[in-house]
Amino acid sequence: MFTSITCLFLGSVIIGSLMPIGKMSDMKMLSVIFKRNNFLRGDKSQPKFNGKNNEDHYVEYVYSIPLGLTVGEGLVNAIGAAFEKPVKVLSEGGRIFIRIYFEKLPEIIPYSNVPIRKSAKWLMPIGYGLDGWLWHDLDRDAVHMNVSGATRQGKTVFLKNLITYLCEHKTDYVKFHLIDMKGGLEFGRYENLRQVEGVASNIEEAEQMLERIRLDIDKKMKFFKRRGFNNIVNTPIRTRHVIIIDEAAELTPDKHTLPKLKESMQNCQDTMSHIARVAGALGYRLVFCTQYATADTLPRQVKQNSDAKIAFKLPTGTASRVAIDEDGAQYLPNAGRAIYKTHERETVQVPLLDDKEMMERLQPFMKEVSELDAPKDYSVPETDGSNIIEFGKA
Ligand SMILES: Nc1ncnc2c1ncn2[C@@H]1O[C@H](COP(=O)(O)OP(=O)(O)OP(=O)(O)O)[C@@H](O)[C@H]1O
Ligand SMILES: [Mg+2]
Structure with a gap:
């Protein structure tokens, strides 16, 4: 089963302002964020890149990570703040899926x-x-x-x-x-x-x-x-x-x-x-x-x-x-x-x-x-079967 953490770019993390993000590729940025957040806990290597999926409303980067390692809210917020985009990180069985969405959620949905x-x-x-x-x-x-x-x-x-x-x-x-x-x-x-x-x-x-x-x-x-x-x-x-x-x-x-x-x-x-x-x-x-x-x-x-x-x-x-x-x-x-x-x-x-x-x-x-x-009768009568409907109908 997937677990997921979302950051909607809430602006609470400063990593974006600490580095020159202007020309960095997405993957380079992710690599810097992994390092700065000490994601692999002292291990100098990086999560292994598995691939990229382009979807119509997000781009997804897939990495494998050591089994048992979990993604914390801090890392997700750091990615969201650096990209200035909503981010969702899903994890499943030693892999993480970092989704960077193109659009923020609207402030009003009628x-x-x-x-x-x-x-x-x-x-x-x-x-x-x-x-x-x-x-x-x-x-x-x-x-x-x-x-x-x-x-x-x-x-x-x-x-x-x-x-x-x-x-x-x-x-x-x-x-x-x-x-x-x-x-x-x-x-x-x-x-x-x-x-x-x-x-x-x-x-x-x-x-x-x-x-x-x-x-x-x-x-x-x-x-x-x-x-x-x-x-x-x-x-x-x-x-x-x-x-x-x-x-x-x-x-x-x-x-x-x-x-x-x-x-x-x-x-x-x-x-x-x-x-x-x-x-x-x-x-x-x-x-x-x-x-x-x-x-x-x-x-x-x-x-x-x-x-x-x-x-x-x-x-x-x-x-x-x-x-x-x-x-x-x-x-x-x-x-x-x-x-x-x-x-x-x-x-x-x-x-x-x-x-x-x-x-x-x-x-x-x-x-x-x-x-x-009609006089009000709030009592709900004992179920007499009148609200029982056969399966498959209606
Ligand atoms: N889903 C929404 N989308 C956009 N604006 C909203 C939405 N829900 C509430 N608002 C705005 O916030 C105002 C207050 O909403 P609401 O009455 O539901 O608040 P409340 O949480 O019930 O407050 P209170 O605790 O005072 O009863 C609304 O009149 C509207 O302007
Ligand atoms: Mg209310």
Whole structure:
């Protein structure tokens, strides 16, 4: 399997200014960088050049290196800084592939550029990366997701992409529970979507909603046991429940929190942990969004069970390590630029979807007036088979 490290020319390494790079060939430059970074750890020889591949959006230099040697972020950043181009280094079995890309990532990618992919999979676009569009499969890649990033860096826009894309492409199968701890300012507008089971905008509502979900999970668990199902992805059930919590840190008590609220917050934390631990197999997907994921704001079970992490720019390397278990998010250059981390790591520009376009796209999914008058029933009935669709259909 390949491992890869990317440098998007973040300008944090000075090697470019230390040497006269003007007329040097790419290979000479690489050779100087290997030497200056002591890549072979005191060995005076150089990595052995194996060949060059010219692709339409990058040129790739292939070297063999002593088995067991790994490429560090420092070397990749040094190459990126010297070439002033985005660089990706992939390694596999004693060889490294140094890709020098011709174009930087754009600062804005409109949502309308997202390619249409007709697929039975639970795909959503994460963003546009150096090698094209990056997709996340909510069934296969990781069922739960943590999104972090400093203020105004693109977390809510990412959530808008997620909601809009799934409404457009999984219209009959996606069900949302939305918890908006900014007082409903953002998510209130989704309340009348057919796909939305409920919007909670304060701690009390969040507690009630999470409790209803917990009861539903218990029912589904029994149903799965009766039917001998172990994981929804191996059943014909097409529905997925996506629970999105924006500004989730607001559900964390601190020393000033009143006792009554503290108890409600603790209940919310317990239920979120429960969902993260057991509900993935039953079709629940948790998207947990916070400015700064600390051990306090991110329940341990949520962190451990979220195999996909998305970080927008964060204030420090420490914050980046908490969010994605490694450095890098502190260097992201602009709003909407994010690191997507599963077992691999990729930097992307998340599509920009403004409110006007989003509401136009969502209009077909809004409830009719007659549906709005109907009394609200948030409880999700026990699965009676009505949302079970035969394999191969639709
Ligand atoms: N993908 C994107 N591409 C380009 N610009 C973006 C993108 N995402 C966000 N922005 C810009 O950043 C602004 C803030 O985005 P957003 O509301 O998503 O931030 P946030 O991280 O949710 O902030 P807060 O923590 O304050 O809620 C947007 O209004 C837009 O101007
Ligand atoms: Mg926000």
